[in-house]
Amino acid sequence: MLFSTKAEYGVRLMVELGRRAGDAAPSEAEPVALGTVAEAETLPLSYLEHLVAKLRDAELVTSVRGAHGGYRLARPATEIAMIDVVEALEGAIAPMECFYIDREGRVLCSHEVDGDRACATKLLWTRVQGGVTRALAGTTLAELVEFSEQHAPAKALAGEPA
């Protein structure tokens, strides 16, 4: 399994926020309570709280405390690349433990210390890394929102005014 449910739940949460924001600028949309999202997606509220905290720390959503509070996207969905979302939730995307990224975005392997021979598998993991990164960086939240609306056009959003 490439990703855990953290990424899955977190992405669904973001999509839900994007759907409810609609065309309104994020800063003007009504904040959405986590409980509403949890119900709509049938996910455990207390678990979502942990996930949304990571998204907030990554400045992908903003929160409003107190009654009628909730969460909003920190910026328009078109400007949110999914790689930022997934990395906020799962941590850095390295195909293997021994991999890390230096400044410059180069992929390095901690096995090749002291200029010794390169990790035999580096070529492969670099390619995989590239494939995943490209897919995630090339997808915006707005695309997912649109996709989800196309596939559930008749479905009303729970909690909307009748």
Place this chain on the structure above:
Amino acid sequence: MLFSTKAEYGVRLMVELGRRAGDAAPSEAEPVALGTVAEAETLPLSYLEHLVAKLRDAELVTSVRGAHGGYRLARPATEIAMIDVVEALEGAIAPMECFYIDREGRVLCSHEVDGDRACATKLLWTRVQGGVTRALAGTTLAELVEFSEQHAPAKALAGEPA
């Protein structure tokens, strides 16, 4: 982390077999004892035994039992796609638990039962899936062997005749 050390160790094992086979047809190459590989790659032998069993079950390597036994590639390195190796070691490559592949290679999500609305995240995971699959399917063991030899030209193989 996308993959565990199972993939990492297993791939290194395969590369090692490929290096030692050299230009000889796999069926003629001397079988390589696991202990030799373990030593060369400084990996625990008893753990490698588990991994190589999976590779054998996937018919990627063949074994010779008894004294002077060992393992050989089941076919030339040019005909071994790394996706087969990684899948043998890690199991099917799905980005999420809810994903599975039907006959035809279509990606399906177990959440979209009864023709209901598609998983909001399906578009994203499908793209990631594609990125990984393309990278793995488009890389052969032969490429990795060549790559590793280019980067360790002066390094002799342990266990070779002097």
Place this chain on the structure above:
DNA sequence: CCGATAACCGACTCCTCAGGTAGGATTTGT
């Protein structure tokens, strides 16, 4: 000011699985 609503936070549980060990049984060359 009071109470309801919600975000916020830390601690704790449960369980799976990666990563590795251990010990034996079987096969085969010398």
Place this chain on the structure above:
DNA sequence: ACAAATCCTACCTGAGGAGTCGGTTATCGG
């Protein structure tokens, strides 16, 4: 017969995923 190897099953351990719970703080409406 003996040694070298594969083969096989069982077991152990720690980390982390998945989720729960209880409590604190902030904010609104009345």
